Amino acid sequence: MTFSQRMRASMKVLAIVLSVAMPVALAATAADARIGGGGSSGSRGSRTFSAPPATPTAPNAARPFERSMTQPSSPGMNSAAAANAGRGGFFSRPGLLGGLAAGFLGAGLFGMLFGGGLFGGLGGLSSLIGLVLQIGLIVIVVRLAMSWWQRRNAPAAAYASGPSPSQFDAQPQPQPDQIKGFGFGFGANAPPLKIVPDDYEAFERLLGEIQAAWSRQDLQALHRLATPEMVSYFAKDLAENDKRGVVNEVSNVKLLQGDLAEAWREGDTDYASVAMRFSLVDKTTERASGRVLDNSDRPVEVTEVWTFLRDRSGSWTLSAIQQV
Secondary structure, three states, X not given: OOHHHHHHHHHHHHHHHHHHHHHHHHHHHHHOOOOOOOOOEEOOHHHOOOOOOOOOOOOOOOOOOOEOOOOOOOOOOHHHHHHHHOOOOHHHOOOHHHHHHHHHHHHXXXXXXXXXXXXXXXXXXXXXXXXXXXXXXXXXXXXXXXXXXXXXXXXXXXXXXXOOOOOOOOOOXXXXXXXXXXXEEOOOOOOOOXXXXXXXXXXXXXXXXXXXXXXXXXXXXXXXXXXXXXXXXXXXXXXXXXXXXXXXXEEEEEEEEEEEEEEEEEOOEEEEEEEEEEEEXXXXXXXXXXXXXXXXXXXXXXXXEEEEEXXXXXXXXXXXXXXX
């Protein structure tokens, strides 16, 4: 292939890459305009570094936080880190069974590598047939051990699964006609913290009020509706928009579907992570001319996981937004 042919081939590849990348880049620009910048920001207490369970509204895993003031070594994170450390593979499991299995496999492989076979002194197993039998025996032992480990952890895995729309918890719950007007369904697992219809109403109200305060660039209102951490991110994003000479306005926010991912209590603070699918008009205009830069008056649908917190005597405020 000549140099010119190689150049033409390279240009074709580059053209294909650009044709794919440009629509993605434009879509990302439009999606990043709304509040939160289309990313995952904030904190979820001790569960900041664990993903919220999947729900019917958000069946896919929520993205990890790109912006968070919570650090893995912060107080309250040790218990979560210890829980994650205890979920390692079978051979990383401390104790008698894990140690015996790891020692058995290691000794067997060592013996095979140096020609002694799995059991060393048994000369009959040094043949090819013996080697196959040894490998088969190791596979059987490992599979039995893994099966035992999966059965042992089955209850924990069931508890970690996302809620289903059948019911919220085992206690009597309001019937659907009692929560008419809410976009939220009920989950299946009984959380440590009970979320009642008034809480769902507060979540839906905050969804609209926070979007409206963002459109007005009203940081004072956002301080009442969100945590100082989230307000710091909103202030930074608004400052970036102002620097670029653009204004992002969000209107006609309507909750379409929502359900509880998880709710829990840490000391005097309650947390609730809620999956929400909502429609909104997300429009970015040029401040000086008013020219529309991104999107239009056509509503778009968004699915996000919002985490709220409250003190025992306080109201719910936004503490995190995660993309799905």
